[in-house]
Amino acid sequence: METKREIIDEERLHTPAFLEISETNAHGKPGRRIVYILKTTGCAKAISGDVYTILRAFGEKASENITEKDLITQADELFALPEIHEIIELDISAIGLSFDDKELSEKIMEYILKRAAEIPNIIKVSVGTNTRNIKKNKLEKTRNLLRKDQEFEIAVNYETQDDNIREGIFNSKTLRHNLDRCINICHDTGVAFKGIVLIKPPPLNEEEAIEEAVEAAMYIFKKCKRYQVQGKVSFRPLFITGQILNSLFKDKKFTPPNLWTVVEVIQRTVMAKEQENLPGTIHCAFNDENIGEKSPDSCPECKDKIISAIRRFNASQCLEEFEGLDCSCRGIDRISKTITADVSDVIKGKDAPQSHKPLTDEEYQLLLFGYINLENVFWHARSRGDIPIYAYYSIIEKTISDLMSLREKMTVKFMTELKRLAAARSRGDFNYSDYKSLIRLMRNEIDRQKKMIMDI
CATH class of the missing domain: 3.20.20.70 (Aldolase class I)
Structure with a gap:
């Protein structure tokens, strides 16, 4: 019609x-x-x-x-x-x-x-x-x-x-x-x-x-x-x-x-x-x-x-x-349209960083193992259904702390989101949606690091 x-x-x-x-x-x-x-x-x-x-x-x-x-x-x-x-x-x-x-x-x-x-x-x-x-x-x-x-x-x-x-x-x-x-x-x-x-x-x-x-x-x-x-x-x-x-x-x-x-x-x-x-x-x-x-x-x-x-x-x-x-x-079109924006920079009228150094092997392993550990814990909690998110606050806190140590090599977008998640953890209202956001943030950074290594 x-x-x-x-x-x-x-x-x-x-x-x-x-x-x-x-x-x-x-x-x-x-x-x-x-x-x-x-x-x-x-x-x-x-x-x-x-x-x-x-x-x-x-x-x-x-x-x-x-x-x-x-x-x-x-x-x-x-x-x-x-x-x-x-x-x-x-x-x-x-x-x-x-x-x-x-x-x-x-x-x-x-x-x-x-x-x-x-x-x-x-x-x-x-x-x-x-x-x-x-x-x-x-x-x-x-x-x-x-x-x-x-x-x-x-x-x-x-x-x-x-x-x-x-x-x-x-x-x-x-x-x-x-x-x-x-x-x-x-x-x-x-x-x-x-x-x-x-x-x-x-x-x-x-x-x-x-x-x-x-x-x-x-x-x-x-x-x-x-x-x-x-x-x-x-x-x-x-x-x-x-x-x-x-x-x-x-x-x-x-x-x-x-x-x-x-x-x-x-x-x-x-x-x-x-x-x-x-x-x-x-x-x-x-x-x-x-x-x-x-x-x-x-x-x-x-x-x-x-x-x-x-x-x-x-x-x-x-x-x-x-x-x-x-x-x-x-x-094909899905891939070509996957463009992300560093919104915080646009709002402030600044240009996003043009390039970043790839992580060292040790730093990359820290990122990768943190991601694997966090994802495994997340799906374990979801499958059980009876474990509150605060039971994993210590793992979340360590992961965020490890990522903060890599701040010099991360994008402004990455650090803006990480700081938001850290603030949620500090307030005690970090929820499953935030947990998924942290996992997604790390996964995207792993993909970015892989691409940087391939381009070198």
Whole structure:
């Protein structure tokens, strides 16, 4: 089914910033949805050029001249669409914050939701917001504007499992403890929760991006199950927008994810979710707000096929949509796109070190044996399932100490991540995710050292 997409003329204050009609799945029912982003006055984060947010790409369309009358007209245009009587889901967002009364007043939100409640075929309404604006009384009041048989969902940018990436790159404060609070409020108010997860935020490469996105999605699904909330994960493959990402892209230190990476994220998440018997749906919105010039891609032979398969999956939730999907570029392009960025240097306006001396044999053995020991202990703990991570703190501490002794020959990226892990160990909140990060960090350094030796 072909997706209709239109970017509205930003000069017209009474028209929305964005409109799309695409495939979805609500209550196990495949159908179509309308994504409607209202053109508003915007917020500081959305219209600034130094951070990335999903809606920042529309920041230039924000206008301080937008009036309440303009917003009512935008809403009327939405409900005048012929497709409004065919869709099963309506997704509403503003350029900034939908639940921010300064940008989108309670009166406007009430007007939109009451209109949506009058349309029998709409069985789900989703509203984008942030954790700060999720309050019990506001959700209860908003939920009551809809019919009882309609599902009300709030969508939050969770972005990534890595708090450092979330705060340092995306300037976001959606921390894990905030997520618990929000999902708990959803349970108390009978509201569904959608977590937006980015695919391949810097400095991750393609393989790391797959692991990280699946881990973030599973974290959200587990939280929703714990609080008995209807959960959904919306994957958003990263596209290039904003000062930091453009700088990384220009310096060839970062590229958007390959479309095959996106497929693999979906496949692994579905299988992991089924294995742990977790409810909830998955959606990949790579074509919803992805208006950046530099977007996820693959070769011309398979690009359209991949996009079509993802759209079908969004409606059916069946991995069978990807059966028979393959291309000779799947392995080759994955390798060529595996570019990592020294994000800390870009943020500080510095150039990353251009070369590093290889480790001596003794130093390399220290790195290699530390990695083997750490990986063996990790999988032993996971297989047992009854040994807490703090039981291995002494091994972790020794490994970090050994790696610190090699600091003169390590990249800035390596040392930045190592210091973060060391700080987590010192605070006593070093978890299994950090353990995996340490193993991955050492494995990547071993590969880098091998390459340096081969190049000599």
